[in-house]
Amino acid sequence: MTPARTALVAGALACALLPGCKIVPNPDPESDAAAAPMDDDQRMALQAAQIFDERLPAYVQDHVVDAATLRAALADGLDTAGTAHGIRPGSEGSPWNFVLRAEGQVVEADRESRAASMVLDSNGDGQGDLTVQLGPVIRGTALRDALDFLIFTDFRDQIEFAKLARALNDQAHQRLALPEGNLVGRSFTVEGAMTLPSVDEPWVVVPIALSEVAP
Amino acid sequence: MKLNRRLMISAFGLSLAIAMPGFASAEGLIAIITPSHDNPFFKAEAVGAEARAKELGYETVVMVHDDDPNKQSELFGTAIARGAAAIILDNAGADATVAAVQRAKDAGIPSFLIDREIKESGIAVSQIVSNNYQGAQLGAEEFVKLMGEEGQYAELLGREADTNAGIRSSGYHDIIDQYPDMEMVAQQTANWSQTEAYTVMETMLQAHPDIKGVISGNDTMAMGAWAALEAAGRTDVMVVGFDGSNDVRDSIKAGGIKATVLQPAYRQAQLAVEQADQYLKTGSTGVEEKQLMDCVLINGDNAEQLETFALSE
Numbered sequence: 001m002t003p004a005r006t007a008l009v010a011g012a013l014a015c016a017l018l019p020g021c022k023i024v025p026n027p028d029p030e031s032d033a034a035a036a037p038m039d040d041d042q043r044m045a046l047q048a049a050q051i052f053d054e055r056l057p058a059y060v061q062d063h064v065v066d067a068a069t070l071r072a073a074l075a076d077g078l079d080t081a082g083t084a085h086g087i088r089p090g091s092e093g094s095p096w097n098f099v100l101r102a103e104g105q106v107v108e109a110d111r112e113s114r115a116a117s118m119v120l121d122s123n124g125d126g127q128g129d130l131t132v133q134l135g136p137v138i139r140g141t142a143l144r145d146a147l148d149f150l151i152f153t154d155f156r157d158q159i160e161f162a163k164l165a166r167a168l169n170d171q172a173h174q175r176l177a178l179p180e181g182n183l184v185g186r187s188f189t190v191e192g193a194m195t196l197p198s199v200d201e202p203w204v205v206v207p208i209a210l211s212e213v214a215p
Numbered sequence: 216m217k218l219n220r221r222l223m224i225s226a227f228g229l230s231l232a233i234a235m236p237g238f239a240s241a242e243g244l245i246a247i248i249t250p251s252h253d254n255p256f257f258k259a260e261a262v263g264a265e266a267r268a269k270e271l272g273y274e275t276v277v278m279v280h281d282d283d284p285n286k287q288s289e290l291f292g293t294a295i296a297r298g299a300a301a302i303i304l305d306n307a308g309a310d311a312t313v314a315a316v317q318r319a320k321d322a323g324i325p326s327f328l329i330d331r332e333i334k335e336s337g338i339a340v341s342q343i344v345s346n347n348y349q350g351a352q353l354g355a356e357e358f359v360k361l362m363g364e365e366g367q368y369a370e371l372l373g374r375e376a377d378t379n380a381g382i383r384s385s386g387y388h389d390i391i392d393q394y395p396d397m398e399m400v401a402q403q404t405a406n407w408s409q410t411e412a413y414t415v416m417e418t419m420l421q422a423h424p425d426i427k428g429v430i431s432g433n434d435t436m437a438m439g440a441w442a443a444l445e446a447a448g449r450t451d452v453m454v455v456g457f458d459g460s461n462d463v464r465d466s467i468k469a470g471g472i473k474a475t476v477l478q479p480a481y482r483q484a485q486l487a488v489e490q491a492d493q494y495l496k497t498g499s500t501g502v503e504e505k506q507l508m509d510c511v512l513i514n515g516d517n518a519e520q521l522e523t524f525a526l527s528e
Contacts, residue, residue: 091343091506092486093479114393137393141349153336153505157309158382162348166389197509 040163048167051147052175052208059147060099060191060208063087067102067122067130078199086196087148095197097146100205102130102190103213109183115139118183120190131204132190135173141165143172143206146193172206179212187213242272243300245491247484248290250305251281254407254435256458256480257305259524260329263484264303271492273300282374284311291315295322301491303484304339305330308376313338325494327487330480332378332505341490342505345478347379350510351386354455354476357512358391358430361453361473365396366427369419371412371440372404373432380404383432383457391430400426405436412439420447427452434458434475441472459513459524467518474514480524483508 038046065073065085073081082088082096104120107128115137119128133139144150144165155161172192179186192205245268252258257279265275276297280287287307294302295318302319304326306312312333316326320338328342336342362368370387373380391397400423405412412431416439420426429444429452431437437456444452450471456463459477466472486508490500513521520527 089507090502091508092482093508095509139352139390151503151505152507153503155505156334157332157378158344158347158507159378159385162382162385162389165348 040160041167044160044163044167045170047164048171051168052171055147055149056208059149063099063146063148064101064191065098067100067104070098070100071123074199078196082196087146089145089152094145095195097142097193097195099146099191099193099208100130100203102205103187104130105187106183106185111183118188120188129203130190131202132188132192132207132210133169133172133204134176134178134207135169138169138173138206140169140195140204140206142195142204143168143193143208145195169206172208176207176210178210187215189213242492243274243495244297245273245275245301245303245488246290246294246297246299247275247277247303248287248294248305249277249279250307251279254433255460255462256330256434256478256524259480260305260484262523263481264329264488267485267488268303271488273488273492280307282307284308284315287312288315288318291319295319295324299324300495302326303487303491304328306333309334309378311376325491327491327494329483329487330379330478334378336504340494340504341487341500341502343483343487343490344379344505344507345480345483346507346509347382347478348386349507350457350476350478351383352390353510353512354457354474355387355390355430357474357514358387358428358453358455359394359397361455362397362428364394367398367400367423367425368428368430369401369403369416369423369426370399371415371429371431371436372402373436374406375404377407380407380432387430405439407433407435409435409439409442412436413443416440416443417447420444420449429454431456434460434463437472437475438462438466441466445471459511459521459526461521461523464513464518464521467513467515474512477511477513477521477526478524479508479510482525 070085073084086096086098088094088096102122104122106118107121109118110116116134118132120130121128122130152161189211190207191209192207194203194205247261247264249257249261261277265277268275278290280290284307302324309332313335316338319326325340328339332342332344372384401419403415405415429440431440434456437454441454454472456472456475459475463472463475494500511526
């Protein structure tokens with residue numbers, strides 16, 4: 001046994017006799033562990049970024065429904081459409097959430113507001129029918145609630161769960177690449193999450209991916 | 216003194232437990248434990264749970280812990296001593312309650328929590344809470360609209376030990392803080408209490424006479440604040456509450472308080488009993504432990520439909 005190891009064992013033994021004593025390795029100053037412990041916001045921000053990087057692409061592919069398909073399904077009622085295409089937590093009274101893909105021309109845009117948005121005409125009737133939240137302030141918890149692998153029971157409390165919703169919205173905003181200038185008249189493809197409490201509720205999505213369609 | 220009282224309660228519980236079988240119902244006893252019924256919200260929970268339990272063939276015992284974790288612990292002792300089949304609980308603190316629920320679990324009694332969470336999962340069978348974040352955002356959006364997106368306002372916070380106080384406040388601010396002309400000049404706890412809110416509101420008014428709105432973490436505090444504002448002749452101040460009580464409904468209809476957010480408290484309590492019943496009969500509730508129930512904005516448009524924490528169609 002090397003002297004160093006002997007010292008370690010002796011130390012460990014001594015520690016075993018001293019309640020409250022614990023061997024804590026010195027953190028590697030280069031690693032994340034050297035940083036101060038993360039608070040709720042930081043942990044949820046990290047988790048949100050990981051979700052976007054690692055889970056969202058496959059999840060969207062599995063769950064996305066085309067706007068036209070969803071519109072047709074909704075004609076048979078929200079529960080029918082939801083059962084076929086939606087995601088809903090198990091608790092009573094929870095609204096349906098959808099991962100939607102739509103393409104349309106911008107008929108209205110507000111880039112000045114903190115809660116910036118644009119309205120697309122996704123069914124070609126010349127009327128706006130789909131609001132895309134551009135942020136930085138993005139409202140609601142549609143994105144979190146549309147991800148069926150995020151289970152409330154797995155979180156410490158509502159506060160932590162709400163912070164994750166907020167962090168996901170922040171990621172959605174940060175990852176948007178919007179062209180400069182006036183958006184009205186341009187066409188976009190958007191994939192995003194929305195909550196639909198009733199059939200006649202307006203469609204408002206949190207964008208997961210947004211790209212301009214070449215004119 | 217305290218020990219004596221506890222012994223007496225246990226002795227009482229034991230004698231009841233022995234006496235019970237004579238008139239015990241087929242399905243067993245459900246203990247319903249909530250904060251004080253002084254707040255109609257908790258009364259509605261107790262009434263809702265009791266009614267559903269009786270419909271399902273259970274005997275019930277209704278008890279209140281007055282937000283005192285020690286008293287709550289004694290009540291758990293009583294429930295255990297009486298051999299309750301299940302406990303329906305609106306708890307006395309997210310941290311302090313973990314041990315009590317664990318004690319019941321160790322005694323083979325499942326707990327079904329409503330309204331307030333505890334900071335552990337895997338101990339209670341169900342934790343059914345209102346979607347306070349969603350509800351608070353609804354209330355805040357209405358508040359901002361009422362304020363014309365600008366002006367000084369005050370916030371009344373709930374009891375700090377209760378997660379619901381924190382989550383509602385963060386829901387409020389996630390909306391209100393987006394408006395640069397909304398200025399919070401005072402933020403203080405009134406511990407969910409009507410009388411405390413009255414006093415706090417009086418002091419806030421003296422310090423900030425230009426206040427234009429008050430957003431409150433619950434309805435009893437909103438009622439207290441409104442009474443103080445009325446007494447000071449400041450009925451121009453916009454007050455928004457949270458809960459959906461009949462008191463606030465009546466105030467809205469009379470042009471007093473402007474809005475509140477309905478928590479489906481009555482249904483929530485009934486649902487907890489239904490899950491308890493299913494769990495006792497099948498060993499599973501069939502749903503996740505922690506469940507969120509969405510809230511609904513109440514203002515002049517729909518106040519008429521509100522009755523005892525439920526909205527008629």
